[in-house]
Amino acid sequence: MVRIVSLALLMAAWFIGSQLAGPRMLPDPQAVALMIVEEARSGALAFNLGATLARVAVAFALAMALGSALGLAMGRYRIVDRLGDPWLVVLLNLPALVIIVLAYVWAGLTETAAIAAVALNKLPIATVTVREGARSLDRGLDEMAQVFGMSAWTRMRHIVLPQLAPYLAAAARSGLSLVWKIVLIVELLGRPNGVGFEIGVAFQLFDVTKILTYALAFVAVMLVIETFLVQPLERHVSRWRPKAA
């Protein structure tokens, strides 16, 4: 209920803003809605959303997989932590733009360079989050697993992963929003399609309606993913927790 009121307020503010600023600076919600329909009809919306979504998915999966493995190793083994930490600090503090530009310079304006750049931007944050989780793994449960001779697979699946789940969820959630923002920049700078590319074109034509069209459509897609994928998954992995009163 509160959410709906809040959303209605946002729309109202947008509408009033568009009346004050004029349609060139800020088109009203209706104009954007019409354009969304139009782009959807022509197929351009689906094509560009699909291209961007595919990049988001691949870069996200890559960064999460590598980041989780690295974070787990760093959290568990001091030597890996010592070795990896300086790299992590460098990557964490390198601006996204620098990574992207360097990737394009070194690997050309290719799909591989684009995805690698996005994944590299996300990687250190996922690593740090999962490392935090790995550091807080329960030693007592490890000993229990050792005494009972549990297999490596059993330990990973039933002891380590459930403890890491909240950290993985946090990394995934913050990661998803970060990755899609960086994918847009990567597309703007060096890809011939995708939401970022379209927004770049619209920027050159000063077409604010089109910018909002693509931005909103993509935010909507991400919201759907968050609501129907991330949240149910989180509920599933935390089902054993006693319900808060």
Added chain:
Amino acid sequence: MSRAGALKRLKVDVRQKSFQSASGGTLHVIRGLAFSLQSGEVGALVGPSGCGKTTLLRIIAGLDPDYEGSVALPDHGRLGFVFQEPRLLPWRTLEQNVRLAAPGASDATLTALFHTLGLETHRNLFPGELSLGLARRVALARALAVEPDLLLLDEPFVSLDDALAARLREELAELVSFRPVTTLLVTHNIDEAIGLADRLFLLSESPAHVLAEVPIPRPRVKRSAADLATLRAEIAGKLSQA
């Protein structure tokens, strides 16, 4: 399974075990602690809190290799360990907790275990939904489900009320008499040790060593109050001599 012969027994000889404290000092926890148990025997280590009982069990279980001395486990060396805290996986049900530790246990074995320990109706609960007494039972069920060659129990009944502790003790005695297993019980409660064990090892203050060994006549279930009183007096005598 035949369980006779020299290799079937537990033989422990910890010459020295110490910890480095954070301030750089050395804390000697165990010095010259040796004892052995015959196959199928239940031994009880009785000693004051903080004397190094948990440390010793961890050494026997192979969790702490940093000590001087030797430990010879019974053949096969399959361990069942009931830790001082239940150490259950909070995100798995009771049944899953037991099955993960004992993937080879048959349904019949588990059902019998759950039955004896009064856990049948709780199979599908998560540990967070259990009282400490029930959690202790699950930990016991898990250790027994692996059909261990050596069962290690670290103060399994501590911080339960007396009645509950007594019931659990009886259940354990019953389970161990079904299928004899070499058992080492650690406790600071002499009555508990007398109630369960065939052989008591009285431990000193830290650095721990064996002060006296007290064999307890069988059958362990049929001891009268008078017998127990005699035993207790004997033990008190040995403790005061030491």
